Amino acid sequence: MPTLSTSRALVAGAALVAVGALAGSLLTRVAHDPHTATAEVLTGTVPWSNQQIRRFAFEADGEPRNPLGDQTFYEFVVDDLTVPGCLAGTNDDPVREDRRRVEVEAIHQSFDGPREVNIALSVRCLDAAG
Incomplete structure (x- = not known):
């Protein structure tokens, strides 16, 4: 006992x-584990994209435009066969400068500095032509 x-x-x-x-x-x-990221879904406008370097400028809905003209850029991680139509250029020019509506699933990573890297995991074209 x-x-x-x-x-x-x-x-x-x-x-x-x-x-x-x-x-x-x-x-x-x-x-906070710096090796993990949670994706967020954003809706907005793409005013510029370059299929060759896999980068696009993105203006999220509800965010004020920067008066200095600075843009937020995203890198997209797709192969050439799956580039969304709204980000794809033409055979002659990989750059597009028309405004397109998109939904982006993205993560954001800061590598111990002030610059944040924005990575688009997926892009869904919202315009009928995209």
């Missing part, structure tokens, strides 16, 4: 395990 001191030790041990589990759970929720 356990003695009173053994019972206290068991209760204290169980309490320590519970506190440790709670602390570990909370830390995993608030800690």
Whole structure:
């Protein structure tokens, strides 16, 4: 039969395990892992794209335009066979400068500096011609 001191030790041990589990759970929720990213879906307009270098400018709906003319650029990760029609150029010119409506699923990564890299995981053309 356990003695009173053994019972206290068991209760204290169980309490320590519970506190440790709670602390570990909370830390995993608030800690930022720089090697993970959560994609977000944005809708907006593409005023410029270059199929050859796989980059496009993007203006998200609801964001004010930069008065200095700076644009937000996205790199898109597709092969040449799956470039969305609204980002594709022509045989003679990979650059397009017409405005097109798109939905972008993107992640954003900062590599220990002020510049953020925007990566489009998927692009869905919203215009009928795209």
